[in-house]
Amino acid sequence: MSWILQAEDLAPIALGCAMLGSGGGGDTHCAIILLGELIRQGHRIPIVDPAHLATEEVILTVGYVGAPIVLAEKLLSGGEIVSAIDAMRDRLGRPIDALIASEIGGLNGMVPLIASAMTGLPVVDADGMGRAFPRGDQVTFSIYGHSSVPAVVAGEGGEVVIITAASNARSEELTRALSVQMGSKAFSIEYPLSGEDVRRHAIPRTLSLARAIGRAISGTIGAEARFEALASMLDRQWGIATRRLFAGRITACSRDTRGGFDRGMIEIAQSGTDGQLMRIAFQNEFLVAYRDDALIATTPDIISIVDADTFHPIHSEGIRYGQQVEVLAIEAPALLKTAEALHMVGPRAFGHDCDFQPIAALPA
Amino acid sequence: MSWILQAEDLAPIALGCAMLGSGGGGDTHCAIILLGELIRQGHRIPIVDPAHLATEEVILTVGYVGAPIVLAEKLLSGGEIVSAIDAMRDRLGRPIDALIASEIGGLNGMVPLIASAMTGLPVVDADGMGRAFPRGDQVTFSIYGHSSVPAVVAGEGGEVVIITAASNARSEELTRALSVQMGSKAFSIEYPLSGEDVRRHAIPRTLSLARAIGRAISGTIGAEARFEALASMLDRQWGIATRRLFAGRITACSRDTRGGFDRGMIEIAQSGTDGQLMRIAFQNEFLVAYRDDALIATTPDIISIVDADTFHPIHSEGIRYGQQVEVLAIEAPALLKTAEALHMVGPRAFGHDCDFQPIAALPA
Numbered sequence: 001m002s003w004i005l006q007a008e009d010l011a012p013i014a015l016g017c018a019m020l021g022s023g024g025g026g027d028t029h030c031a032i033i034l035l036g037e038l039i040r041q042g043h044r045i046p047i048v049d050p051a052h053l054a055t056e057e058v059i060l061t062v063g064y065v066g067a068p069i070v071l072a073e074k075l076l077s078g079g080e081i082v083s084a085i086d087a088m089r090d091r092l093g094r095p096i097d098a099l100i101a102s103e104i105g106g107l108n109g110m111v112p113l114i115a116s117a118m119t120g121l122p123v124v125d126a127d128g129m130g131r132a133f134p135r136g137d138q139v140t141f142s143i144y145g146h147s148s149v150p151a152v153v154a155g156e157g158g159e160v161v162i163i164t165a166a167s168n169a170r171s172e173e174l175t176r177a178l179s180v181q182m183g184s185k186a187f188s189i190e191y192p193l194s195g196e197d198v199r200r201h202a203i204p205r206t207l208s209l210a211r212a213i214g215r216a217i218s219g220t221i222g223a224e225a226r227f228e229a230l231a232s233m234l235d236r237q238w239g240i241a242t243r244r245l246f247a248g249r250i251t252a253c254s255r256d257t258r259g260g261f262d263r264g265m266i267e268i269a270q271s272g273t274d275g276q277l278m279r280i281a282f283q284n285e286f287l288v289a290y291r292d293d294a295l296i297a298t299t300p301d302i303i304s305i306v307d308a309d310t311f312h313p314i315h316s317e318g319i320r321y322g323q324q325v326e327v328l329a330i331e332a333p334a335l336l337k338t339a340e341a342l343h344m345v346g347p348r349a350f351g352h353d354c355d356f357q358p359i360a361a362l363p364a
Numbered sequence: 365m366s367w368i369l370q371a372e373d374l375a376p377i378a379l380g381c382a383m384l385g386s387g388g389g390g391d392t393h394c395a396i397i398l399l400g401e402l403i404r405q406g407h408r409i410p411i412v413d414p415a416h417l418a419t420e421e422v423i424l425t426v427g428y429v430g431a432p433i434v435l436a437e438k439l440l441s442g443g444e445i446v447s448a449i450d451a452m453r454d455r456l457g458r459p460i461d462a463l464i465a466s467e468i469g470g471l472n473g474m475v476p477l478i479a480s481a482m483t484g485l486p487v488v489d490a491d492g493m494g495r496a497f498p499r500g501d502q503v504t505f506s507i508y509g510h511s512s513v514p515a516v517v518a519g520e521g522g523e524v525v526i527i528t529a530a531s532n533a534r535s536e537e538l539t540r541a542l543s544v545q546m547g548s549k550a551f552s553i554e555y556p557l558s559g560e561d562v563r564r565h566a567i568p569r570t571l572s573l574a575r576a577i578g579r580a581i582s583g584t585i586g587a588e589a590r591f592e593a594l595a596s597m598l599d600r601q602w603g604i605a606t607r608r609l610f611a612g613r614i615t616a617c618s619r620d621t622r623g624g625f626d627r628g629m630i631e632i633a634q635s636g637t638d639g640q641l642m643r644i645a646f647q648n649e650f651l652v653a654y655r656d657d658a659l660i661a662t663t664p665d666i667i668s669i670v671d672a673d674t675f676h677p678i679h680s681e682g683i684r685y686g687q688q689v690e691v692l693a694i695e696a697p698a699l700l701k702t703a704e705a706l707h708m709v710g711p712r713a714f715g716h717d718c719d720f721q722p723i724a725a726l727p728a
Binding site for chain 1: 451521522523524525526527528529530531534535537538541542544545546
């Protein structure tokens with residue numbers, strides 16, 4: 001189904017993107033404000049179902065590379081996105097038919113909507129991760145053999161840089177270095193794909209999924225009821241398993257920020273002296289969760305830490321001592337669980353000495 | 365006069381480029397070996413006088429951005445230069461007519477010769493600095509209003525990156541960041557110029573000048589005789605003043621390496637307890653020289669520290685405690701001494717609280 005984005009879709013999509021972000025992907029709040037303003041100004045943001053893409057259409061992935069905190073002020077100019085898409089069109093020598101998110105998780109799930117408002121191009125209801133991951137090349141398009149180049153990186157100073165490289169990993173490294181040099185405020189336009197590529201290798205309908213998650217959580221009150229509404233909707237309408245892993249208070253968070261990545265370990269304790277302890281390892285995103293040393297959730301399954309009162313997901317950067325939280329896990333899409341995908345996004349890809357254990361195999 | 369580069373030109377050009385490098389620009393030794401091999405293989409390297417360029421010709425500056433030490437092994441593949449020039453030709457949509465050095469000083473004075481052997485394009489007998497400077501945008505082409513973009517940066521991994529930016533300084537910063545990410549082994553192709561641009565704003569005939577300097581030094585023996593041969597040749601044939609500033613032993617060198625720049629201070633003492641002391645401040649290149657606290661040479665005039673025995677210039681990275689050296693200064697070309705040039709390459713551009721004082725005004 002194709003649809004036109006409405007102002008009332010923004011808050012649920014932002015909430016759903018945050019939930020799918022597994023603690024990463026950037027804060028979505030500023031995107032609600034900016035997109036609300038763009039829609040009020042009359043910009044129209046068409047969302048197309050990936051099944052409706054023609055084989056020959058040209059689709060570009062759009063993402064923000066940098067520090068989300070600085071995005072709000074910056075997007076208000078927005079000319080960089082347009083320059084970047086124009087540069088890619090000139091380079092490819094073909095008109096661009098649609099945009100797609102590299103990752104639906106967090107802010108990056110909404111960046112293509114902003115680009116759409118500014119260019120008039122439709123956004124495909126799909127993405128390349130079904131969640132968020134630390135690296136831009138941890139994306140199904142790369143896992144399943146598509147090239148990230150030519151890639152364009154654009155900064156707010158008017159810089160437009162076109163990259164070709166022998167591997168997607170090299171292109172990603174150059175993109176990250178450029179973003180730092182651009183003040184950690186850069187847009188990337190990469191992975192020029194055909195309609196057929198997107199139909200085969202994108203995670204389908206994840207904008208709709210994000211909206212459905214946001215609506216389910218917002219439609220009721222209380223952590224228990226919210227989890228039930230979410231899990232029931234995901235199971236019945238999407239066939240996606242959800243698990244409520246833990247409830248407790250943040251008692252520790254160690255963190256080491258290096259090379260643009262934020263790595264660390266979070267500890268969450270149940271109340272009472274004999275309460276259980278949860279530990280969650282993260283690298284921007286929450287990746288591996290243990291309960292009293294038993295492994296209970298692993299990447300690529302999505303681990304979300306939500307505020308116990310509001311059920312709003314907490315970004316890994318926002319984890320603070322003393323927060324009362326719930327931890328839940330959402331089953332990853334099938335395209336992330338093949339052998340070639342797990343090689344790129346499974347626990348060992350992040351240095352963890354364990355294999356992926358699907359939460360769908362845990363008791364509900 | 366236009367000419368074809370001969371194998372016997374290589375050693376004098378390398379020596380002259382080192383002398384003009386003012387302590388920077390990279391070691392020229394590996395270029396002698398590589399170019400000798402290319403000439404033996406039958407590659408022809410035509411050198412064209414800038415006065416012979418047609419107004420509409422397209423000339424590209426070529427340079428190496430990175431750590432010279434790793435160049436020897438790397439250039440033997442050489443495909444990056446060709447890829448970079450091809451990318452620029454495609455971007456400009458026009459054939460390229462010739463190449464030019466951004467800086468004649470050090471290795472970078474010879475990189476266009478290597479690119480010429482690999483592409484068949486002639487090299488203009490001229491450059492954009494008449495010496496070497498730390499930053500790629502400290503070049504007459506930038507000083508006199510030409511844009512450095514589109515610029516291409518190419519790495520040995522096959523990466524080709526095309527930059528556009530609102531200022532030459534931004535383009536330079538992005539180029540440096542990319543070079544670091546490419547293992548400090550990158551080529552840059554930038555400042556697409558017309559024949560008229562080069563005729564008006566390049567420092568003319570600096571390849572010929574480098575060769576003449578190398579020949580003058582090599583043609584005799586002993587520091588005194590070598591200096592006399594050099595100074596007399598430069599004065600009579602080129603109208604360039606030269607001064608012998610100091611002779612002594614390196615007694616100290618402090619150094620701070622940061623952000624790709626190597627900054628510090630060298631002390632050179634005459635023998636005897638009442639001997640004079642020379643101090644030379646550097647940032648990759650030797651920039652300002654004091655004798656017993658009196659300022660005696662300032663950028664953009666060229667300051668060279670040469671081995672007292674061999675008269676071979678010592679690179680700023682090669683300065684070591686105990687070396688017996690001679691210090692000489694060579695007058696900078698007029699295009700570096702205008703008010704707009706001194707703003708970019710005079711002492712204050714490097715944080716020194718003094719004005720340019722031409723060595724030509726010192727007693728001979």
